[in-house]
Amino acid sequence: GDPIDKPLPRGKGEVNLSAFSFLFSELVQYSQTRTNQVTLLEQRLSDIGWSVGQRILDVIVFRERGLKRETRVVNILSFIQTTVWKILFGRAADSIEQSLEHKDQFMIIDQSPVTNKFISVPKELNQLNCAAFIAGV
C-alpha cells in the first residue's frame, strides 16, 4: 500500500522515563515564568495536559475500540482508568471512587503519579501538585 494508508504507528509504546522527566521539568519551569502563585502554575500545567488529552483520546479510542464509541459515563471512566492510564503510564490507575457529596463527581486514584516522581516542592510552593498536568489530560 502507499505510505498514506499506513495505520497509525503503535511504536514501542514505551518512552524513556528520563526523557519524559526532563521534558516535564522543562514544562514546569516554563509554566513558572512570571508567576509564583501555585494555583496559576497548576492551571497552566492543567491546560497543557488538556491539549494533550484532546489529541490522545481520539487516538486511543480509535486504536482500542475501532468503530465503537463509549456513550455511558461508567464505561468511559473505566476506559480512562484502565486503558488510557496503561497507555500513558504503563499501568492501570489504582482505583476509581465516586464522591459522596457530589454524585456527578468521580475521582481516579493514582498512588504514585509519574509527574511527581522526581519533583521535590520548595517551601514557598508547598501546595503545588504537578500532577495537575495529569488532571488536565
Place this chain on the structure above:
Amino acid sequence: AIVCVAVVGRSNNPLYLRIYHTDTSELKLQFIVHTSLDIFEEKLKESSMNTAYLGLLYPTEDFKVYGYITNTNVKLVVIVDDSDTKDSEMRSFFEKFHLHYIRATFNPFYKIGEEITSKKFNASMDQLISSRG
C-alpha cells in the same frame, strides 16, 4: 463517486470542506452538509447508537449523504452521487478519513476546534478520494 467530504466540529462549526469533480455549487453542498447535522442529532438521540459509523444519513435527489462521529463529537460527512455505494466501502473510507483527521490533530500548532488548514491533510484526502473514486 465521492463529491464532497466535510469535517464538522463539536459545536457544529465547519472545520473543513472539500469538493471533487462535480458541477454542483459549493454553496449547495455546504447546505447539504449543514442539513445532515440535524440527522446526526436524531440518530444520536437513540441511546443504543454507540458506533462511530452512522451509515446513510439521508438521500437528496442527486446525492446520498453518509455520516460518522468520533468519540470527541467531531463529525465526518461524505456526499456521494453514486447509486451503488456499498456500506462496507463507506465504513472503510470513514476509518481512513478518521485516521487522517487524527494525524492532522497531532500537529501541535493546530488548535482543535478550528479550521483545518493542513496541506498534508488536503493531500491525504485527495489521495484517499482518488484511490477510491
